[in-house]
Amino acid sequence: MFSVPIIRRRVKIDFEHARAGDWMAGNKDYENVLNAISFLFPAGETYFCHSLQNYMARITDPKLKEQAREFIYQEAMHTKEHMRSNRELMKTFPHGAEMDRIARGLLNFSRAVNPKPTQLATTCALEHFTALFADTLLRQQDGFRASSDPAFAALWLWHAVEETEHKAVAFDVYQHCVGKGPIAYLHRVIIMGSVSLMFLGGLAFGFTMIKWKEARDRRKSGTTPATPAEKAAAKAGKPTLRELFKAFPARLYFDYYRPSFHPWNHQNAYLIDKWREAYATFGDAPEDPAPAAA
DSSP: OOOOOOOOOOOOOOOTTSOTTSOBTTOHHHHHHHHHHHHHHHHHHHHHHHHHHTTGGGOOOHHHHHHHHHHHHHHHHHHHHHHHHHHHHTTTOTTHHHHHHHHHHHHHHHHHHSOHHHHHHHHHHHHHHHHHHHHHHHTTHHHHHHHBOHHHHHHHHHHHHHHHHTTTHHHHHHHHHTOSSHHHHHHHHHHHHHHHHHHHHHHHHHHHHHHHHHHHHHHHHTOOOOSHHHHHHHHTTOOOHHHHTTTOOHHHHHHTTSTTOOGGGSOOTHHHHHHHHHOTTTTOSOOOOOOOOO
């Protein structure tokens, strides 16, 4: 099956001098959706690492075992950098801490009650979501880079590239260790359905909570918008599911339910090559290794 090299990049982005409170020009809605997702990433990526670590001893294919190690490295590095960016974002968006708690609660519950195959199938499902969002972002990378603060453009485009590089690893580990037959297939698609509901429900709850908390804070401070223009300004920039899925590739999402599905059925490696044109030396600077998954 087709694959691309999974690169270990040592990354430390300068967020301290970035415009964390207003880092994307011209599309505040999309910026806040990405901020909300960023608050969810550290919990999610830690979960991904654990779900693969559960199976490392059972992977007998040397190439797949090495890919799994690189997957864990990349996800741990994503966790580190999103935690660093989130610390800056939370200075302007304190609700990020609540989003993080929601994600950790849901995924800790999954780890506590679900067997290891279900945890791995959950990772496969969520990795499919991240691969789709990465594909969407990389298809507009020139405009995204031009309209965004350099630090946050670098963060999101690097993350999207690495999600593309390793998009098949969890799936391949699942087929290698859990199976490819009818039962394994039914298990992974049932989990995808439940994860989709959990993912959408969690985001909807988190977005609603953000709006409620900001409205409550405005009432307490006596700054509740009174005029139509003030109400429109207050509404602008709130993360919404409509904004999140405006460019979502629904057809590619539903491909996951095909028995013959594989993540590299959607061949988009050329987007990685396009990214390298702008970030040729990204991740080359010496830096401490990514922390182990917590």
